[in-house]
Amino acid sequence: MIKKWLSRIGIGSARVDLALEKLEYMPGEVVTGQFLLIGGAVEREVKRISCDLMRLNKGTDKETALESITILSSRSIKPEQVERVNFTFRLPEDLQPTEEDVSYWFKTTLHFDEGTASKDQDEIRIVPSDG
Template identity: 40%
Template structure:
C-alpha cells in the first residue's frame, strides 16, 4: 500500500482528468456543454481543484495567450478506480478571431490538482468557425 501511495505521488497510477466536449468546432458566442471525466487511480486521493484555460496559439504554435480561465474548487476525495463526471458549461467569447482567417488555433488546457502528488493534465483542441 505504501508503494502505491508513493507511485501516485510521482504520477504513476494517480487520478486522471479528461474534458469531454460534444464536438470540436464552435461559433463565436456559442454556449457549449461538456463535462470533466474524473477517473480514480490506484489509491484514494484528495482533490483540490480543476482549472480549465481557453488558450489561443499562434500559427507556429510557439506563442500562447490565455483567453479565459475557469476554476472549480473541488475539495473532495476520489476513491481508487472511481469514475465521476463534473459538468462544464462555457460560452465562447463573441470577439474571438476565427481559426482559419487568422491562422490561430485554440485549445482547452485542463489541470486537476491534488493535495499531494503530480497534477493531471489534458488538452483539447477546438476551432472557431464563422457563423
Template identity: 40%
Template structure:
C-alpha cells in the first residue's frame, strides 16, 4: 500500500482527467456542452481543483495564447477505480478567429490534487 501511495505521488497510477466534448468542430458563438471525466487511480486521492484554458496556438512561431480560463474548486475524494463526471459549458466568442493552417485551438485541462502530481489533458478543436 505504501508503494502505491508513493508511485501515485510521482504520477504513476494517479487519478486522470479527460474533457469529453460532443464533437471536434464548432461554430463561432456556439455553446460547447461536455463534461470532465475523472477516473480514480490506484489509491484514493483528494481532488482540489480543475482548471481549463482555451488556448490559441500560432503555428508560425509556435506561440500559445490563453484566450479564456475557468477554474472549479472541487474538494472531492476520488476513490480507487471510481469514475466521476462533472459538467462543462463554454460559449465561443463571436469574434474569435476561425482555425486555419496558421492557427489552431485546444482546451488544456488540469486536475490538481492536495498531494501528488497534476493530471493534464489536451483536446484540440476546430473553429469554423
C-alpha cells in the first residue's frame, strides 16, 4: 500500500528513457530509436507517451516546442519490467544547425492513469546538410 502511494508521487515509479541510435542529425533526417519503459516498485497503468522536439535559443532564453508525437497506450508496466516501444521522428527540413546559442533536445513524458508522469530529456545535435 505504501509503495503504491509513493509511486503515485513519483518515488519508485515506472520511468521512461528514450534511447536514440545516434545523437547527430541533418535537417529532414529520420531519427530512430526506442522508448524504454522501465517498471518501478509497483505495477502502473500507462495512458500515453508524448515526445516533443524542443529548441532553446540561449540568446533570448526561449524554449520552443517545434513538433510533437503522442503514442496512446493502455498497457501495464509490472515492477522492474522493461518494455520497448519503437520511436521514429522526421526532423523538420528548416532546422538551423546547433550552434553556441541554439540547442535541440527531445522531451519525453510517460503519462500514468493517476495523472502523474515520468520525464526524460535527450539532447541532439543538428549539423548542416551536405547539399
